[in-house]
Amino acid sequence: MNAYEKLKTARQSGRPTSAAYIKQIFTDAIELHGDRRYGDDPAILSGIAYLGDTPVTYIGIEKGVDLQDRMKRHFGCPEPEGYRKALRLMKQAEKFSRPVICFVDTLGAYCGDEAEERGQGQAIAENIMEMSGLRTPVISVVIGEGGSGGALALATADRVYMLENAVYSVISPEGCASIIWKDSGMVEQAAECLHITARDMQHFGVAETIIKEDPKHFDKMCAALKKQLERDVDYLSSLSHDMLVDGRYKRFRKFGIYNEEEV
């Protein structure tokens, strides 16, 4: 599959959403609502559950299953309240030394007027900054679309996994096409130029692990994902908090390709 075909696959309706992964991977999940500031964003599903024997905090961007559900959830485009709910639960996880598992699946943060009024940029900025210093392990799994800052706000993590056909991008290929070629029809070329596939993410160091997809055997795929999560949670939990945060700093510190002249 080329980048465009992967993009279409990642967006396909009927593709499992965060709710399906949460149900399949965790046990005894208890959903927790609200940002304690303004409201509760249905685009973010979050709570506490067991990963094997370990209590974890889960946070997933939920696109919804049928049209009505999808509309309610803004098709998985979170509002500032969603990001603030996520941060509240991450801070809570830090307090109780619970690992945080995020599922990312969004075209991007919601672009409404009220989202701007309530500080969409500020909400994302705060999540990214606070996650960089969070003293508990964070693992993010991009299960479909990783759309720009709205995805990074749940993916400033110690480990990032990409599902085999998931994509991650700084801008939607449609947006990119309309800026570069003034033609949103050039999506295929834009997707290619932007390098958005799981393999690209591994190449650039944005993701450590690619999870093989098997649409016919969702349970098996989730079992493999669960195993990987348990392995990484075990390892990351064995590190001191300082080592963990330091490792996360270094993980993001390395990004950047540029020329450096000698001084």
Place this chain on the structure above:
Amino acid sequence: MDNILHKVKKKIDDVTVSPEETVECPGCKTTQQKLKVLKNNMVCPDCGHHFRMSARTRIEFITDKNSFKELFDNLSSIDFLEFPKYKEKLETAQKNTGEKEAVVCGTARIGGIKCALFVMDPRFIMASMGSVVGEKITRTFEYAEKKRLPVVGFTASGGARMQEGVTSLMQMAKVSAAVKKHSKDCNLYITVLTDPTTGGVTASFAMQGDIILAEPKALVGFAGRRVVEQTIGKKLPDDFQSAEFLLKHGFVDAIVPRSEMVKTLSTLLKMHVKG
């Protein structure tokens, strides 16, 4: 990340002027002598419109005389994705601005107090953030942390630089982590939002200051106006995403006109000098 670059490019104001040159004020649409505008801190003498400023002009205007020492100017961008038209864009921007990249960093004194400084230059590909912009600002925070200096940052940006793909997105996390580290050591960070601050820069270090100031009428937002209008299916009011709009909704501490900027920054820096 909506990149509004193509829409605002036409409004950029060149600051290299000869006395007889004139310019149309985007605020009141009158014709103004460029030199007069320049002498008035790039503010329209009639309506108070704050023209956009190059990074160097800004530094000259804000810092104590001869106190600015540039840092990290040895970094330049590479078209590592071989992205359509990126190389040409970089070359044109370099030629038109005389800068290597969209941010100028260094140390300086403001009102006699030493600080680290970064100033973004909207003339350079709308100060979009790629590897070099992210790296220079990150190094500025790391340098300031080591030397225990406050950071003053003037933001302006169309957002992350899509020509560098996901690597540009990661700059948001890289800079944010450096801001956090600098902050944990009880160091001060003041951001000044200038026209236009949007996209991934708004959604990272622009909104992470201990104190967030803005220039009057500066455009500050996350999503572009057109994208928001398309999403909600209606026209937005003129003041949407203006500095005043942000002040009203609680996202900036104060709007500071350019004539008051040096005084305000000096006072704030002085109040945070460690004893």
